[in-house]
Amino acid sequence: MTKRYALGIFEDEDVLLHAVENVRAAGVKIHDVFSPYPVHGIDDALGIERSRLPIAAFFFGMTGLAFALWMQIYMLGFDWPMNIGGKPHIALPAFIPVAFELTVFFTCHGMALTFFTITGLYPRPKVPVMDVRATDDKFVMAIELDETSSQFSRLTQLLRDNGASEVNQKEMTTK
Amino acid sequence: MATLTHQESATAEQLVVTDGARKTFITIIVAGVVVLIIGLLAAIFHIGEGEHAAAGEAAGHLSAAAGHEAGAAAHHEGSPIWLKRLLVSLWHSNVFFLGVSTIGTVFMAINYVAYAGWSVLIKRIAEALSAWVIPGAAIMLVVFLLGRHDIFHWTHEGIMDKGSANYDAIIAGKSGFLNLPFYLIRTIVYLGIWAYFSWKLRQLSLAEDQLGGTVWFHKSINASALFLVLYAVTSSMSAWDWVMSVDTHWFSTMFGWYVFASWWVSGIAAIALTAIFLKQAGYLKALTVNHMHDLGKLMFGFSIFWTYVWFSQFMLIWYANLPEEAVYFNQRLGGFEGRYTGMFFFNLVINFVFPFLGLMTRDAKRQMIIMKIVCIAILIGHWSDFYLMLMPGTMKGENGFLIEIGVAAIFLGAFLILFTRRLAAASLVPVHHPFLDESVHHTT
Numbered sequence: 001m002t003k004r005y006a007l008g009i010f011e012d013e014d015v016l017l018h019a020v021e022n023v024r025a026a027g028v029k030i031h032d033v034f035s036p037y038p039v040h041g042i043d044d045a046l047g048i049e050r051s052r053l054p055i056a057a058f059f060f061g062m063t064g065l066a067f068a069l070w071m072q073i074y075m076l077g078f079d080w081p082m083n084i085g086g087k088p089h090i091a092l093p094a095f096i097p098v099a100f101e102l103t104v105f106f107t108c109h110g111m112a113l114t115f116f117t118i119t120g121l122y123p124r125p126k127v128p129v130m131d132v133r134a135t136d137d138k139f140v141m142a143i144e145l146d147e148t149s150s151q152f153s154r155l156t157q158l159l160r161d162n163g164a165s166e167v168n169q170k171e172m173t174t175k
Numbered sequence: 176m177a178t179l180t181h182q183e184s185a186t187a188e189q190l191v192v193t194d195g196a197r198k199t200f201i202t203i204i205v206a207g208v209v210v211l212i213i214g215l216l217a218a219i220f221h222i223g224e225g226e227h228a229a230a231g232e233a234a235g236h237l238s239a240a241a242g243h244e245a246g247a248a249a250h251h252e253g254s255p256i257w258l259k260r261l262l263v264s265l266w267h268s269n270v271f272f273l274g275v276s277t278i279g280t281v282f283m284a285i286n287y288v289a290y291a292g293w294s295v296l297i298k299r300i301a302e303a304l305s306a307w308v309i310p311g312a313a314i315m316l317v318v319f320l321l322g323r324h325d326i327f328h329w330t331h332e333g334i335m336d337k338g339s340a341n342y343d344a345i346i347a348g349k350s351g352f353l354n355l356p357f358y359l360i361r362t363i364v365y366l367g368i369w370a371y372f373s374w375k376l377r378q379l380s381l382a383e384d385q386l387g388g389t390v391w392f393h394k395s396i397n398a399s400a401l402f403l404v405l406y407a408v409t410s411s412m413s414a415w416d417w418v419m420s421v422d423t424h425w426f427s428t429m430f431g432w433y434v435f436a437s438w439w440v441s442g443i444a445a446i447a448l449t450a451i452f453l454k455q456a457g458y459l460k461a462l463t464v465n466h467m468h469d470l471g472k473l474m475f476g477f478s479i480f481w482t483y484v485w486f487s488q489f490m491l492i493w494y495a496n497l498p499e500e501a502v503y504f505n506q507r508l509g510g511f512e513g514r515y516t517g518m519f520f521f522n523l524v525i526n527f528v529f530p531f532l533g534l535m536t537r538d539a540k541r542q543m544i545i546m547k548i549v550c551i552a553i554l555i556g557h558w559s560d561f562y563l564m565l566m567p568g569t570m571k572g573e574n575g576f577l578i579e580i581g582v583a584a585i586f587l588g589a590f591l592i593l594f595t596r597r598l599a600a601a602s603l604v605p606v607h608h609p610f611l612d613e614s615v616h617h618t619t
Contacts, residue, residue: 041618054536085494093490 003144005031006152007131007168008159010139013039019141019162020045026158031142034134057111064106068099128172145169185296185461185615187602190453192595200591207584211261214577218257254325256573262322263569264579268586269318270417271441271561273311274434276590278442279304280373281406284399287376287392292613293469296462299603300449302380304442305373306597307590312366315417319362326569329353329423346423353420361416365409372402380605387607410435418561421568425503429488434564436481440526441557443473448550449594451543458603461615464541468619471540474553478530481557482523507563511572518563525556558583 010016017039023030030046033039076082077090087094116122134140141159145151156167254262279301286294294301323330328346333339335347335354346353375398383391411431419430427433447470453459492500507515530549539545566574605611 044618050537058535085496087494093493096486096490 002171002173005130005170005172006143006145006155006159007170008141008143008155008162008164009131009133009166009168010141010163011137011165012163013139015163016139016141017041017045019159019164022162023141023143023158028143028155028158031144032130034130034140034142036135036137036139039139053111053115056114057107060110060114061103061107063110064103065099067106068102069095071102072098130170130172131168184612185604185606187606188458188460188604190458190595190599190603192599196595197592200588200595202588203591204585204588207581207586207588209581210577210584211581214575214579214581215257215261217577218260218575219255254322257578259325260570260573260575260578261582262318262325263565264582265314265318266322266326266417267561267565267579268558268583269311269314270565271438271558271583272307272586272590273315274438275441275445276305276307276311277369277373277406277410278438279446280308280369280376280402281410281439282442282446283376284372284402284406287396287399288403290396290610292610293466293617295605295608295610295614296459296466297446297450297470298380298605298608299598299601300446300453302377303594303597304445304449305377306593308366308370308373310589310593312370315362315366319359327420327423328568329420330355349423353423358416361412365413365416368402368405368409372398372405376402381601383607384601384605389609391607392609410438418564421565422503424499425568427488427492427500427503429484429491433481433484433488436477436484437557437560440474440477440481441554443470443477444550444553446470447474447546448554449598451547451550453598453603455543461604463617465617465619466614467543467546468537468540469617471534471546471549474549475530475534475540478527478534478553482527482531485523485527506567510567514572514574515563515567518559522556522560522563525552526560529556 008019010019013035016033016035020030020033020042024045024047033042033046035042072095073090081089084091084094129135130142131138131140141164143155145155152169159167282294282301282304283298285291286298319326328334329349331341333341334343335350336342337347376395379391379395379398383395414431414434418434419425419427447467450459450462450467450470454462489504492504495501507519509516529552533545533549533552534540562579608614
């Protein structure tokens with residue numbers, strides 16, 4: 001689906017933070033903000049809800065832990081028991097390092113895949129980018145436009161009043 | 176109204192220690208004395224928990240067997256049990272409280288060297304935590320000079336003389352390091368370095384309050400960098416000297432880190448707990464839940480770090496199963512008729528499982544009641560950790576709890592009196608610290 005966005009370009013993160021507060025206070029809904037690096041406090045300023053990713057991470061971790069324990073207990077305890085230093089076949093202290101590593105492995109890969117899937121930021125040949133300068137030194141505030149023609153000029157005025165160095169229009173095809 | 180980007184800056188605040196607080200501290204000391212006296216009487220007259228001591232005395236074979244198990248001949252009885260327990264528990268609580276106290280300065284030094292801004296609002300708490308360093312150092316030297324024979328096996332008469340009946344070849348082989356003059360010099364050097372730098376950083380901080388300017392900040396960074404290098408060495412060596420040399424035959428290359436991890440996480444818990452109490456008493460107005468969140472992260476992370484070091488030490492010894500190493504865990508897991516086994520697992524639960532699950536979520540770290548409970552659990556847990564490091568090597572099968580808890584309560588009360596006095600001696604907010612505004616605006 002193709003949508004039109006007004007893009008306010010900002011030079012400075014502090015100006016951006018104030019602008020976000022003021023634009024929201026003026027009753028305009030901000031689609032998203034794009035920045036070259038994480039801006040402290042931007043989540044609260046945008047009113048973004050807490051991510052539920054940590055909950056997913058917990059379950060990925062539990063999966064990894066269970067898998068690691070099952071794998072070692074099955075392999076060393078039942079499938080191919082070996083005498084290693086006279087230790088019991090199912091020697092839990094020796095399983096802890098592998099269990100730890102696989103917990104971390106499952107958690108980080110699961111989180112990364114979940115994150116890419118949900119946000120649509122996964123790598124692909126043609127990536128939809130609002131403004132490529134957001135990956136360099138500019139901060140971009142995107143506001144979705146509806147069909148009324150006067151809206152863009154009003155937004156341009158609002159963004160310029162709040163320190164935007166330029167205001168552009170862009171059409172984007174989103175999922 | 177304060178918004179996200181516009182907040183009032185912090186101003187000077189003066190803590191007033193109320194009479195009620197002072198009474199509480201005195202009550203803790205008095206309660207400690209009462210518990211201590213009950214414990215001493217019980218140990219002297221072999222009643223209540225003293226039954227083990229009585230059993231040990233009645234059946235000499237028990238302690239001999241325990242001594243054999245420890246790989247050390249039980250050829251020295253030393254002071255009566257009650258006196259031995261008193262001296263060992265003084266050493267135990269002092270090592271714990273002195274370590275936690277020093278962590279105040281270490282915490283501050285790390286934040287200076289890292290140019291950290293977020294911690295400025297709690298800097299005065301860390302500073303005040305080090306008020307115990309000098310009394311702790313004095314107690315350490317006095318207890319060592321009076322009670323070293325009851326705490327350290329290697330100080331026994333003739334243990335390093337080939338002709339003596341007490342001769343122990345393994346301990347004699349360590350005489351180059353474990354001898355009285357060198358040990359005393361080392362201990363005095365550690366204590367001297369810690370006392371000097373905690374005094375120095377405090378003086379620089381107070382001068383900054385009075386005079387302002389960034390010169391004090393830069394001087395503090397230089398002092399902190401030097402202190403951290405020296406502390407890295409002295410904390411590790413003091414752990415060998417004060418704790419590991421109790422089990423003279425045994426050795427572990429992880430031990431310095433292990434003791435430091437215990438002190439460090441307890442120190443952060445003490446800072447966090449004080450910050451919560453001050454905030455709830457209406458002080459530190461600029462302190463927000465964001466600062467507590469970061470302290471919670473540190474406690475969470477370093478509880479895991481402590482477990483990591485603990486496990487690294489345990490697993491290598493368990494896996495290699497060499498008699499001279501494994502004896503340490505034999506004593507704690509099932510040794511002395513299993514009297515330390517419960518504590519061994521309690522240690523892991525309260526210092527790892529509880530903080531790990533309790534502080535895992537963001538909401539938990541931002542909930543003051545949960546933070547408080549975890550802080551207290553960590554402090555009790557690491558005191559127990561030191562108990563478990565020191566008691567099997569010194570008291571063997573004759574340990575107890577009443578005397579130890581009494582001594583710990585006396586230490587706690589005295590510690591709190593000096594701690595709060597230093598907190599009240601200057602503004603709770605270091606008003607001229609160059610990063611104060613960054614701390615006030617801190618978000619996570």
